[in-house]
Amino acid sequence: xxxxxxxxxxxxxxxxxxxxxxxxxxxxxxxxxxxxxxxxxxxxxxxxxxxxxxxxxxxxxxxxxxxxxxxxxxxxxxxxxxxxxxxxxxxxxxxxxxxxxxxxxxxxxxxxxxxxxxxxxxxxxxxxxxxxxxxxxxxxxxxxxxxxxxxxxxxxxxxxxxxxxxxxxxxxxxxxxxxxxxxxxxxxxxxxxxxxxxxxxxxxxxxxxxxxxxxxxxxxxxxxxxxxxxxxxxxxxxxxxxxxxxxxxxxxxxxxxxxxxxxxxxxxxxxxxxxxxxxxxxxxxxxxxxxxxxxxxxxxxxxxxxxxxxxxxxxxxxxxxxxxxxxxxxxxxxx
Amino acid sequence: xxxxxxxxxxxxxxxxxxxxxxxxxxxxxxxxxxxxxxxxxxxxxxxxxxxxxxxxxxxxxxxxxxxxxxxxxxxxxxxxxxxxxxxxxxxxxxxxxxxxxxxxxxxxxxxxxxxxxxxxxxxxxxxxxxxxxxxxxxxxxxxxxxxxxxxxxxxxxxxxxxxxxxxxxxxxxxxxxxxxxxxxxxxxxxxxxxxxxxxxxxxxxxxxxxxxxxxxxxxxxxxxxxxxxxxxxxxxxxxxxxxxxxxxxxxxxxxxxxxxxxxxxxxxxxxxxxxxxxxxxxxxxxxxxxxxxxxxxxxxxxxxxxxxxxxxxxxxxxxxxxxxxxxxxxxxxxxxxxxxxxxxxxxxxxxxxxxxxxxxxxxxxxxxxxxxxxxxxxxxxxxxxxxxxxxxxxxxxxxxxxxxxxxxxxxxxxxxxxxxxxxxxxxxxxxxxxxxxxxxxxxxxxxxxxxxxxxxxxxxxxxxxxxxxxxxxxxxxxxxxxxxxxxxxxxxxxxxxxxxxxxxxxxxxxxxxxxxxxxxxxxxxxxxxxxxxxxxxxxx
Numbered sequence: 001x002x003x004x005x006x007x008x009x010x011x012x013x014x015x016x017x018x019x020x021x022x023x024x025x026x027x028x029x030x031x032x033x034x035x036x037x038x039x040x041x042x043x044x045x046x047x048x049x050x051x052x053x054x055x056x057x058x059x060x061x062x063x064x065x066x067x068x069x070x071x072x073x074x075x076x077x078x079x080x081x082x083x084x085x086x087x088x089x090x091x092x093x094x095x096x097x098x099x100x101x102x103x104x105x106x107x108x109x110x111x112x113x114x115x116x117x118x119x120x121x122x123x124x125x126x127x128x129x130x131x132x133x134x135x136x137x138x139x140x141x142x143x144x145x146x147x148x149x150x151x152x153x154x155x156x157x158x159x160x161x162x163x164x165x166x167x168x169x170x171x172x173x174x175x176x177x178x179x180x181x182x183x184x185x186x187x188x189x190x191x192x193x194x195x196x197x198x199x200x201x202x203x204x205x206x207x208x209x210x211x212x213x214x215x216x217x218x219x220x221x222x223x224x225x226x227x228x229x230x231x232x233x234x235x236x237x238x239x240x241x242x243x244x245x246x247x248x249x250x251x252x253x254x255x256x257x258x259x260x261x262x263x264x265x266x267x268x269x270x271x272x273x274x275x276x277x278x279x280x281x282x283x284x285x286x287x288x289x290x291x292x293x294x295x296x297x298x299x300x301x302x303x304x305x306x307x308x309x310x311x312x313x314x315x316x317x318x319x320x321x322x323x324x325x326x327x328x329x330x331x332x333x334x335x
Numbered sequence: 336x337x338x339x340x341x342x343x344x345x346x347x348x349x350x351x352x353x354x355x356x357x358x359x360x361x362x363x364x365x366x367x368x369x370x371x372x373x374x375x376x377x378x379x380x381x382x383x384x385x386x387x388x389x390x391x392x393x394x395x396x397x398x399x400x401x402x403x404x405x406x407x408x409x410x411x412x413x414x415x416x417x418x419x420x421x422x423x424x425x426x427x428x429x430x431x432x433x434x435x436x437x438x439x440x441x442x443x444x445x446x447x448x449x450x451x452x453x454x455x456x457x458x459x460x461x462x463x464x465x466x467x468x469x470x471x472x473x474x475x476x477x478x479x480x481x482x483x484x485x486x487x488x489x490x491x492x493x494x495x496x497x498x499x500x501x502x503x504x505x506x507x508x509x510x511x512x513x514x515x516x517x518x519x520x521x522x523x524x525x526x527x528x529x530x531x532x533x534x535x536x537x538x539x540x541x542x543x544x545x546x547x548x549x550x551x552x553x554x555x556x557x558x559x560x561x562x563x564x565x566x567x568x569x570x571x572x573x574x575x576x577x578x579x580x581x582x583x584x585x586x587x588x589x590x591x592x593x594x595x596x597x598x599x600x601x602x603x604x605x606x607x608x609x610x611x612x613x614x615x616x617x618x619x620x621x622x623x624x625x626x627x628x629x630x631x632x633x634x635x636x637x638x639x640x641x642x643x644x645x646x647x648x649x650x651x652x653x654x655x656x657x658x659x660x661x662x663x664x665x666x667x668x669x670x671x672x673x674x675x676x677x678x679x680x681x682x683x684x685x686x687x688x689x690x691x692x693x694x695x696x697x698x699x700x701x702x703x704x705x706x707x708x709x710x711x712x713x714x715x716x717x718x719x720x721x722x723x724x725x726x727x728x729x730x731x732x733x734x735x736x737x738x739x740x741x742x743x744x745x746x747x748x749x750x751x752x753x754x755x756x757x758x759x760x761x762x763x764x765x766x767x768x769x770x771x772x773x774x775x776x777x778x779x780x781x782x783x784x785x786x787x788x789x790x791x792x793x794x795x796x797x798x799x800x801x802x803x804x805x806x807x808x809x810x811x812x813x814x815x816x817x818x819x820x821x822x823x824x825x826x827x828x829x830x831x832x833x834x835x836x837x838x839x840x841x842x843x844x845x846x847x848x849x850x851x852x853x854x855x856x857x858x859x860x861x862x863x864x865x866x867x868x869x870x871x872x873x874x875x
Contacts, residue, residue, distance in 0.1 A: 064869070067867065067869070068869060073658075138573070138867075138868035138869070140868065140869035140870055140871050140874070149871075149873065150575070150868055150869075150874050151575050151576055152576070179576075180576070180578070189570060190570070237842055257660065331831065331867035332864050332865055332866050332867045333863045333864060333865065334660065
């Protein structure tokens, strides 16, 4: 009896062990594969959800601003949109920690695909730093004093590539100038092409914020493109596409009855009119996309043989980003 | 003292239990954290949705307001006045605006109403009132419900078909929200902003009554015409910005006090309220004849140029115009003069003479300011006379609400109805009676060269006087509601300036010509939103 008990306690046979090990290995393998797949899906969907939320938040803010856009039929420039083709040349925001040097989102034609109405807006590219859109609006719930509440203020939307340690981030800023007081919208006037609004000054309360946003005005992360199609009322009352008006080069839209040219962009074409509808787009990288683009720009990932940097940058960007579009109709019309 | 196998086993089981409890506790913590996170995200998303829904309902109110304006006030032959034209009204209905047709019958009120078929909502008690102008906008005591500067209107339910709300089993359609609107009269206010865009365009700088308009009494003696102020005033596009021009004169308290009395956005169509259509540019054939009962052309003609040689150019009224840019396009200069220029011009400002107030101070201040525009009277003889402050005060005091509400049967004006034209106002002799009741002509005979009669004043004032309004301030309210629990989920407010233009609703018809299109016959000239902003409760 005792010997039998000892035998029972002596453990597993080799075959049992091998079988158990094999089953465990197979199960572990399946588990690992499943977990990796689930984590991948989780990461991608989580990234997409986060990017969607970011895009929705940006477009909600823009919709609220454009809803209450202030437009008057005079020679001032009330709304200006400029395609920023190349940040190494004209149009650099000059933000203190802005950095468009080295490998970046491609400048020039690689990031310009403006179409002539034949492409959907989510297929367009609005230049290296996207559209620089600025206008006057009335913000209802700004954290201002009572005397500054719900009155016209200048706002600007623009993308800045910022350096943070060894890495870079593409961020969308919504800078604003307070309604009244020193260096305010009221004291600077309503001409967005006047020097007050085009001379960079990143102080938080300065009209130069329209050109150089203060860091406090960050609106969204991983925004690699931002653009708009602007429709005006044509002859006979029909709504027609006014901007972008050509597939090439930087170009601007100005809501004005005047003829001013854009400082710094004098050689680029301009179309003038009064917007009745604005279709806006924002392209946002997922977290994974941001990591991949960062690796490409820092040289950790090599460009595949036979492919140019510019095309590979956009291939990665388009595969790991999402585009949200919204059509907004400013409620006030120019009489 | 060695532990027996049994006690060892018990200790091991205890350890396992502890381990299981720790693991379970950890799992519960994870589940609770996830649930809380999801609940917060859901609450944020729901809140955003509810605010958006409330905003949609506010926009519905705005659309209803613009639609009612178009329907009731698009035609040229309408008169517009505030509720005090009817006599005593509830204080918080003082700033309701009514539209009278050419027959002068019962007005239609430009507010949301819980009973749209009720012909006179002024007489009704509120069913479900909401405040649209309160203590942040106007001179209203905090917490008041029946203040003369306050504006309250009734709510309208926003319903959807029952089939759209799963689980709805009660009678009637579910109420998913409420909306309300009020249409305020900007042309009934005194204009504080006067820019002559036409002059800038065609290089003409005509004399005009606005340059003498004196609003200083409303702003603590501040002179709006002072050098250095005009540049800042020209930048004002919203009433609240007046505070940036001079924070003392336009203090927050004064801005609230004058909210219903001063405007910076009013513009008026050169239309003929008496006969319909647009006014025609004309040349007066005698300065003193202009404005008499025999030449009642105030409603039919306007003047933008100096008169023919032989008349006194300074005597002629030249109003201040603003160019109407249809679709933002500047019309050719040739279209800015000539008989049909009224299709391309708007009066910058324009004052509705039918706006009355039972508050004696307000009524006097208002007419004191209007009369100041004609303070210097130039006579055909070449002489001129400037009315003293005392004379202006005396004259303004005589122009009480009572006189405007009276019947003038000789010219077809009923009691408690507005004037149907500036010509009718002149023929009624109301202004002449006010002059006669003062001492301003004391010691002068009918033949005295400097005797002032109403024609002398109207010669300057008529081009800026109106019997209707073309600019309106609309405030709308929206609320999202839970149809099951009848609870408010979110609120929103918006404000818009709505402008009537010379163009017809249907652009097929020439603004100058009589309407051919049925739409234009019914709806008249087009209203557009020229300014829009969202408000918060703190802005009301």
